[in-house]
Amino acid sequence: xxxxxxxxxxxxxxxxxxxxxxxxxxxxxxxxxxxxxxxxxxxxxxxxxxxxxxxxxxxxxxxxxxxxxxxxxxxxxxxxxxxxxxxxxxxxxxxxxxxxxxxxxxxxxxxxxxxxxxxxxxxxxxxxxxxxxxxxxxxxxxxxxxxxxxxxxxxxxx
Numbered sequence: 566x567x568x569x570x571x572x573x574x575x576x577x578x579x580x581x582x583x584x585x586x587x588x589x590x591x592x593x594x595x596x597x598x599x600x601x602x603x604x605x606x607x608x609x610x611x612x613x614x615x616x617x618x619x620x621x622x623x624x625x626x627x628x629x630x631x632x633x634x635x636x637x638x639x640x641x642x643x644x645x646x647x648x649x650x651x652x653x654x655x656x657x658x659x660x661x662x663x664x665x666x667x668x669x670x671x672x673x674x675x676x677x678x679x680x681x682x683x684x685x686x687x688x689x690x691x692x693x694x695x696x697x698x699x700x701x702x703x704x705x706x707x708x709x710x711x712x713x714x715x716x717x718x719x720x721x722x723x
Contacts, residue, residue: 572621574633582640584612584620592620597637602645604688648674649704653715676703681722
């Protein structure tokens, strides 16, 4: 018999994440929620029960055993969708609202920027989060790594 760890995660036959706590209680349909999904994605994660209450707090994902980390990563990937902009092909106007044609790590996309305030700087001057009018967010991990034409288009809005 193996020793119970403080965090026992597995999937049930229906594919839902199940958390068994040290006291033996099991919670089905557990949802991992990052505290800081963009600024510090691997620091601070809450495991939330189906009732919306926190069941466990994980200070660092890297401290988890590989199998548990993989389960959490799979669940997060299914919930989080923040494409990374790799190139800005065109913008319809340098005033807002404007329609942007971009390439992302998930393919070509179009977004409508309502205002300059929808571009937020994160963790310094070069990391950006762009909120499109439809609620989808796009990430630019380092604006200086974009090609020259993309940087020039982006600078008109910063």
